Amino acid sequence: MKKRQFIKNIGLGAAGMALAPTLLTGCKIEEEIKEEFKSFIWVGNGANKTMEDWVKQFTRIKSLGFNGVFAGGDANTLDMTATIAKSMGLEIHSWQWVMNRPGNKEAMAHPEWYAVSRNGDSSLDVNPYVGYYQWLCPTKPEVQDYIINDMIKIAEVEDVDGVQLDYVRYCDVILPRGLWDKYDLVQDHEMPEFDFCYCDDCRSKFESEQGYDILSKEDPSQDEAWRQFRYDSITNLVNRIAKEVHARNKKLSASVFATPTLARKFVRQAWDEWDLDFVMPMVYYKMYAEDVNFVKTASEEGVAALGGSKPLYTAQYLHDKTNEELKQSIEAVKTGGAQGIAFYDYGLLNDEFGEIIKKIKA
Ligand SMILES: [Zn+2]
Incomplete structure (x- = not known):
């Protein structure tokens, strides 16, 4: 089925019959939407999915009470998924990897990036x-322009509600505690092989602002101005993207590290300062070697840092959860004061998880 045929079918064929009730319930008053506890799910890039596959998947997602999806794929895939999502009253935000660009041919043509x-x-x-x-260097103007142009292309896809940034940060200078064993590391300090970016552009820009070369310092990891320089480098990029996305009347969101404090320390993300419309801290508590109570305290910290400037939807990883742990983490997100929850990802959403998630809205 082609997109045009799909649009024709809405309200006419079998798919239209199935979609009609959800189209009707799409009209809520604004106040109600504001107070609603929202739920989202990542759905991957669906490289081999047909339109029928997407319709089936989004129908199930809608039936479980989700408000929207974070969908991967290029502008062509997105053109199709956005049309389907919109017809069902689902929000759709395009999931984009920003600074980490594995195997990216265009970027690889510029090794200096x-x-x-x-x-x-x-x-x-x-x-x-x-x-x-x-990882690309966030300080270089040509890297910023390349990334921003990519995001503009996505924001210009009709029916897309917004752009959702991922990997919008530096490489992890320190990994969350629960991952140290996996990589056989004890990261009680910043190790040079994981500490970025010391390219000529970053060093000279920093030197022109601060008056010294960061590599002249015995231990650059202890330099507060150097830390701030890198927070600002990401923040400036995000805010430039925000300007372009907002100019196209689309929303900007980001999946970020668990709390503003840990995000700064591990990956140089000062996400509470970004011009986002909403934010999804990934409070994957087992990766932090924490129990489920961390979901509550991390949500509280994020909500307090944002000070009501935007909604926070705590992200949860379905991979590492029993049914009981899923129930507990949903409860922890709610008691932590978050405005919603986001799950990674659809491929892990079995029927039992689906039944539990359905009750979020009950
Ligand atoms: Zn650099």
Whole structure:
């Protein structure tokens, strides 16, 4: 089925019959929407999915009470998924990897665009932690322009509600505690091979602002101005993206590290300062070697840091959860004062999880 045929079918054929009730319930008064506890789910890029597959999947997602999806895929895929989502009254935000660009051909044509570690290695050649870590330098104007143009293309897809940024940060200079064993590391300090970006552009821009070369310092990791420089580098990029996305009347959101404090410390994300419309801190508590109570306290910290400026939807990973743990984490998100919840991802949403998630809205 082609997009045009799909549109024709709405309200006419079998798919239209199934969709009609959801179309009618799409009209809520604004006040009600504001107070509603929202739920979202990531749905991947669906590289091999047909339109029928997407219709089936989104119909199930809608029936479980979700407000919207974070969908991967290029502008063509998005053109199709956005049409389907909109017809069902689901929000759709395009899931975009920002600074980490594994195997990106356009970027690879410019090896100088990649972030350089304190050891002097380009992350194009030496991948920290995992093979798919290839980080761009957020300070370079040409990298920023490249990324922003990408986001503009997405924001211009009709029916897309917004752009959802992921990997909008530096490489993890420190991994969450629960991952240290996996990589056989004890990260009680910032190690040079995971510390970015020390490219010539970053160093000279920092020197022109602060009056010294960061590499002249015995321990750059202790330099507060250098830390701030890197928070600002990401913040400035996000805010430039926000300007373009908002100019196209679309929303901007981001999935970020668990709390503003940990996000700064681990990946240089000062996300509570960004011009976003909503934010999804990934409070995957097992990765932090914490119990489910961390979901509540991290949500509270994020909500307090935002001070009511925008909604916070706490993200939860379905992979590491029993049914009981899923119930507990939903409860923890609610008691933590978040305005909603987001799940990663649809491929892990079995029938039992579906029944539990359906009750969020009950
Ligand atoms: Zn750099």
